[in-house]
Amino acid sequence: MKILGKLEKVELREVWKNESSDFTPWLANEENISILGETIGIEMEVEAREKEVGPFKADILCKNTLDNSWILIENQLEKTDHTHLGQILTYAAGLNAVTIIWIAKKFTEEHRATIDWLNEKTENQINFFGIEIELFKIENSPVAPMFNLVSKPNNWHKSISQAAREMEITNLTETKILQKEYWEQLEQFLRLNSKIIKPTKPLPQHWTNFAIGKSYFTNCAIINSRDKKIAVHLSITGDKSKENYKTLLSSKQNIEKETNLKLIWEELPDAIESRIKVELENIDPSNKENWNKMIEWHKNCLEEFDKLFRERIKNI
Known part of the structure; x- marks a missing residue:
């Protein structure tokens, strides 16, 4: 019988002590932003870090390479909180045709429900993603990240409602x-x-x-x-x-x-x-x-x- 390794979970703070000086630069690396893009199905490239949007600074600002629209990433190494929720709403209000990605160690049920509600109520050009990040290793192997998609736009609902509006406007x-x-x-x-x-x-x-x-x-x-x-x-x-x-x-x-x-x-x-x-x-x-x-x-x-x-x- 072939012997398999044991998957061990690693605490985020063991690898990234600080969100802005450790985690954000790691995520902004081309290889890592590509892994995030594969998780949500969008190819993107980093435009800026610590980008000012209203009274806040977005952690990472990217471009969707397909349509050149803006993608804003807000991250935290702890569970989601109301402060970060307020920030992503500020970003959504301050930009047009934007995707908001909120990355956290853990999404509370109320914040997951809020992201789902925002995707249901907002127009097709604004999309919200909630993503939990985890770290794993097998024995002495390098630590590997895993992005888990916990909330995403309901594309079926949005496309149906958009199609209905299009049909009302023109045949x-x-x-x-x-x-x-x-x-x-x-x-x-x-x-x-x-x-x-x-x-x-x-x-x-x-x-x-x-x-x-x-x-x-x-x-x-x-x-x-x-x-x-x-x-x-x-x-x-x-x-x-x-x-x-x-x-x-x-x-x-x-x-x-x-x-x-x-x-x-x-x-x-x-x-x-x-x-x-x-x-x-x-x-x-x-x-x-x-x-x-x-x-x-x-x-x-x-x-x-x-x-x-x-x-x-x-x-x-």
Whole structure:
């Protein structure tokens, strides 16, 4: 019989004596913020520590790399308290389109219920996560962190209520309905068949975006019924879009040696965006008989773009 090690719990204060000088810098490290991101399903990068928001300072300020929205992280090495609850409400009131992550050693029942209530009552653009952190080791192994999600946005409820509001405002055209249905099928396929690409919420539009690990860089899947083609773009935006595009362009020869895809490089000098793309032509997205082929192609190209560009843009 194979002998297994015994999992031992380690007190947080044995590793981090102080929240601001020990735990916050540890969490702000790229590798550790990535572990937190995997727990809640959001890719994010750290923008600042001790960021002023009203009368308080948020522990860590991040950007959601998919849509460039703000993520604020408040942490404590003890059980949750009313002081920190007041602070996260201040953050929510002081920012637009924000995600609030509250990390603590232990969530009391009343604070867990409060986060659940906030997610139920707030609009879709504000999301609250409650996370408990624990530390473990096996005999003399290094101590390992575990983030436990205890409260999260009720996406099903919010998406249903948002969809209802959208339908009250406007009637979706047949094309929009078809687009949403295609992205829904792509989302399901990616969940079952890709370990690399994280699906996003399907919307009635001709594109859908995927995170690639850095703000102002986004992978986009495109369907174009008018021109009968589909595409995948690496979209580069922001104030430094042209500079960042040229940095990638300087490695064009090496990038193209690593792939069989026929890449199209577009600086778009008169636009805010630059992009690198690949297209599949002579295929009609309005014909559902083409969808299996399209979905497979989108998956393969999105994974290939992730492999080609993730590490490169991370180092820009």
